[in-house]
Amino acid sequence: MAKFCTRCGNAIPEDGSPCPSCTAAQQSAAPKTSIGQSIKLDFTSEDDMLIAIGGNRIKVAAIVKVAAVALCVLFFLPLFSVSCQGVEISFNGWNTAFGKTVSTYGSSNKVDGNIAALFLLLIPAALFVAFQFKKNLQFINGKLFLISTGFSALGLIGFIVLAMVVNKQAEENLLIAKYTFWYYLSIILYIVAGLISLWCVLSAKKKAQKSGILPPNAN
Numbered sequence: 001m002a003k004f005c006t007r008c009g010n011a012i013p014e015d016g017s018p019c020p021s022c023t024a025a026q027q028s029a030a031p032k033t034s035i036g037q038s039i040k041l042d043f044t045s046e047d048d049m050l051i052a053i054g055g056n057r058i059k060v061a062a063i064v065k066v067a068a069v070a071l072c073v074l075f076f077l078p079l080f081s082v083s084c085q086g087v088e089i090s091f092n093g094w095n096t097a098f099g100k101t102v103s104t105y106g107s108s109n110k111v112d113g114n115i116a117a118l119f120l121l122l123i124p125a126a127l128f129v130a131f132q133f134k135k136n137l138q139f140i141n142g143k144l145f146l147i148s149t150g151f152s153a154l155g156l157i158g159f160i161v162l163a164m165v166v167n168k169q170a171e172e173n174l175l176i177a178k179y180t181f182w183y184y185l186s187i188i189l190y191i192v193a194g195l196i197s198l199w200c201v202l203s204a205k206k207k208a209q210k211s212g213i214l215p216p217n218a219n
Contacts, residue, residue: 005019005021005022005024008021008022008024010022049061049145049200049203051063051196051199060145060196060197060200061131061144063192063193063196064127064131064148064193064196064197065128065131065132067124067189067190067192067193068124068125068127068128068131068193069124069128070189071120071123071124071155071186071189071190072121072124072125072128074093074182074185074186074189075092075093075094075120075121075124075186076092076093076094077092077180077182078090078091078092078180078182079091079092079093079096079162079179079180079182079183079186080163080166080177080178080179080180080183081177081178081180082166082170082175082176082177082178083175083176083178084173084174084175084176088178089102089111090180093117093118093120093121094121095111095113096113096114096117096162097113097114097115097116097117097118097121098113098115099111099112099113100113114165117162119154119158120155120158120159120162120186123151123154123155123158124151124155126151127147127148127151127152127193130144130147130148131144131148145197145198145200145201145204146197146201148193148194148197149194149197149198149201152190152191152193152194152197153194155186155190156187156190156191156194159183159186159187159190163179163183
């Protein structure tokens with residue numbers, strides 16, 4: 001397609017040199033950005049994202065996958081306990097979701113669960129699947145760390161809501177609720193996975209702005 005001078009309108013060379021007629025300098029067109037354009041990394045660059053820990057550079061994708069597996073395992077470990085008059089009953093995520101039969105003073109009673117607690121297992125499982133099988137899930141191409149940030153936030157909110165529900169029910173039944181080391185470790189893992197994933201998203205955006213893919217003020 002022929003180019004024309006922005007001052008005099010005469011034809012100009014396509015190499016961006018000044019107009020031969022009026023010698024006016026020609027400005028290159030600014031890169032166009034579609035509305036709602038997102039920051040994307042290809043699969044290779046996502047696998048190559050590194051973070052320095054203790055002097056060693058570790059792949060962020062590997063850290064997130066390990067955290068996701070650990071969270072799935074922690075779901076089946078005691079997360080909290082309730083006690084009354086010297087009797088203490090512990091609950092893991094599975095008990096919390098589907099209930100538990102407990103024996104107190106020679107009698108057995110079924111404690112009802114809340115199926116919503118199962119999301120505390122499904123969230124890290126989905127996160128692991130996304131990172132492990134990313135090449136087979138083309139619709140997440142370039143969005144892994146954005147997905148990881150969102151899933152980590154959801155998991156963190158889930159554990160906070162769990163504590164609120166447990167505290168409320170313990171108060172209503174005159175029980176004492178205690179949270180285990182595994183509960184707090186789960187929260188820490190979600191925070192770590194969320195923060196490093198967010199760092200990757202922001203780093204990708206900054207890199208895109210420097211390379212001219214996005215304008216400096218792009219959201």
